Amino acid sequence: MNNRVVNALAAASLSALLVAGFGGMAGAADPADMVKERQQTMKKLGGGMGAVAKFVKNEGGTQEDAAKGAEAVLAVAKMDAKAVFPTGTAVGVGDSAAKPELWQNWSAAEEKWKAMQPAAMKLAEAIKGGDRAQIGQALGATSKTCGGCHEDFRVKKQ
Amino acid sequence: MRRRALPLTALVLPLALPFVLVTGGGARAADADAVARGGYIFQAAGCLGCHTNEKAGGAPLTGGRALATPFGTFFTPNITPDPVHGIGRWSDADFLRAFREGVRPDGAALFPAFPYASYTRMTDRDLLDLKAYLFAQKPQPVANRPHDLSPPFSWRFLVPGWQLLYMTAGPVADDPSKPAAWNRGRYLVDALGHCGECHTPRSLLGGLDQSRYLAGTPDGPDGDKVPNITPHPAKGLGKWSDSDLAMLLELGLKPDGDVAGGGMGEVVRNTTSKLTAEDRAAIVTYLRGVPPKE
Structure with a gap:
């Protein structure tokens, strides 16, 4: 390897490091901010679920709104659990409601998070079909994947 | 309607249960019906949750779940039909009395962590159906864990006083003015x-x-x-x-x-x-x- 190549490589890796560093900082280095970010994510998830529920309950939600809702649910379900639940964001940080047990049982928690994705895909599929009873069933299956985690790892809020 | 069915059930069950035990599993339609109805009561009454130590991987209905209260920690008992550790030796009358009056078969008071102040309102028929369902489950020889209570709340002899204050025994009649x-x-x-x-x-x-x-x-x-x-x-x-x-x-x-x-x-x-x-x-x-x- 000649010097020029080495220099180029060094520069590239240095800039990669810098980008990664700044990227991290620009995202959410402050744990309280990470908690806020998670709450936004959960709000998006809940908003999506709520939109589908409105359609299932026949309370004014359109099929299009429900489809958008399912899309939002799926988008969140596809996120990496580590990104949503970074370490150091348990209850006590900001107004976090995540129990420390979530990280102590990380593989179980991650598995539960991942279970959302196939459920959300089926939900989106059911909405395309348009049958309210089937959508209701898929919605139930999806909310079950949420509930499992809330039961074990969420501090009761109010 | 429930009231009318009651004497018949009360009569049939004591006769039918030994039969089930002898033949090793009920072939009789009446028993199967009672078990099926009891299964629904079991769910509606939410027995499974407290009587299973799910987090520790305990078998269903073998108890051991810790209920933390301001009075200490209760450990729920085994309610499988195991004759030693469960309720396998309970008679119909024992079962009714536990739910209706909060009293164990040996006459001692049950702690109200078992919500008999609510269950006392259950009809006899629902209670006996529930018993039929529980007795159709697999007996599990899992020993009960003693409660961890601090005095005076650990003093069982005080519980009847609590019952006088906070419990009205027996079902509540339907209000005919309501749907x-x-x-x-x-x-x-x-x-x-x-x-x-x-x-x-x-x-x-x-x-x-x-x-x-x-x-x-x-x-x-x-x-x-x-x-x-x-x-x-x-x-x-x-x-x-x-x-x-x-x-x-x-x-x-x-x-x-x-x-x-x-x-x-x-x-x-x-x-x-x-x-x-x-x-x-x-x-x-x-x-x-x-x-x-x-």
């Missing part, structure tokens, strides 16, 4: 579902403060906050539609898209999601009519 759904809803909420055991605040002695019936409490089980489920517009469920309530009971899903966790998540999983849609609607009808509390 059938309301009466069924009240039975599901007060007798089987024992909703008030968490949703009604307790006095210092652990009795329910009925003046705050279903108004919620900041000190629920496991230190959790429990919401007000009266129809109060600001503090309760006044803003929820009937279908919002029905959906929460069926799927655990709230109007804002959040999904119930904690104790209610478990109740939805084990109980309300397993009820018929008609029974869920009855619960909603009844809850709509309770006095709104702030």
